[in-house]
Every structure is written in C-alpha cells, then in structure tokens.
Amino acid sequence: MPNSSIKDEKTYEEIRKQGASKEKAARIANASANEGRKKVSSRGGRSGSYEDMTKGELYDRAKKVGIDGRSSMSKKELVDALRNH
Template sequence: MPDSRIKNEEQYRALLEIGYSKEKSARIANTPDAGVKGGHAKPYNEWTKAELYQQARRVGIPGRSYMSKKNLIHSLRNN
C-alpha cells in the first residue's frame, strides 16, 4: 500500500532499489518537481543564500538556519 506522505511513490521506490536510505528517498521524492528533467535551474553557487535556505527547507535538511552559503550548497548536493 502506498505511503500517503510520499508525493512521488514511483521515484521513492526506484531510489530505494538503487540503495538510498528510506529517509533520503522520501526527501528526494517529496521535493517539488523532483522527477522533472529539464536542466533549467542555475547552479547552486549562483543562488542567493536565501534561495539555498528555502531549497534546504523544502528537502528537509536539518540545521539549515545555522549554515553558511557554502555549507548549504554542500548539504544540498550531498543529501
């Protein structure tokens, strides 16, 4: 039975199959437009700290309010 808290169940299952943890899979699958391809976003180093903070908030990165811009970029790329 699908989990109602997961927005993109298909992507969530695919991430689990390739070895991602349940937490990381859920975080990615619940990101708005997570499965949409297109490459229209600018690189993180061109984002403002406020934009990075909002993205970290969307994906559920803990401790984001204490992070520098550099740490936010690192966390978004590696979580």
C-alpha cells in the same frame, strides 16, 4: 538489498551511483515505473547552479527538502547539504 517501496530497482541503483539521495532516487525510480522512463526524462530539466543562488534562495530550498540545521549554515554549507541530501 531489494526494497519493496522501490518499483524500479535498476533505475534506483543507477541514480544512487550518480550521487543522488535515497529519497530522490526512489522518487525518480517510482515515477519512471509508473509513467515510463521516456516520459519522466522528457520533463526533466536543469536548474541553475547552486553557486549562482543567493544564501536566501539556498535556505528556502533547504527548508523545502527538510535539511536540519540550515539556519546556522553558511552558503557553502547549504550548497554541500543540498548536493548530498
């Protein structure tokens, strides 16, 4: 089902198949449509593993992306929520 706010539907669908959230897939697809895939992919990096982060760091990241209920989550729950957001 086409979404008018998605500028590169093919990229969006591929990113969603890899398990990314709708929000993240839309952000990447729209950036690649605006700037070109090669430029977007060249600036992408890798962050550390969630398991290597402290609960406080995970909480801050969850807060930044707007995960509800984060204050009562365990470290494992925060990791799961961040991966599936």
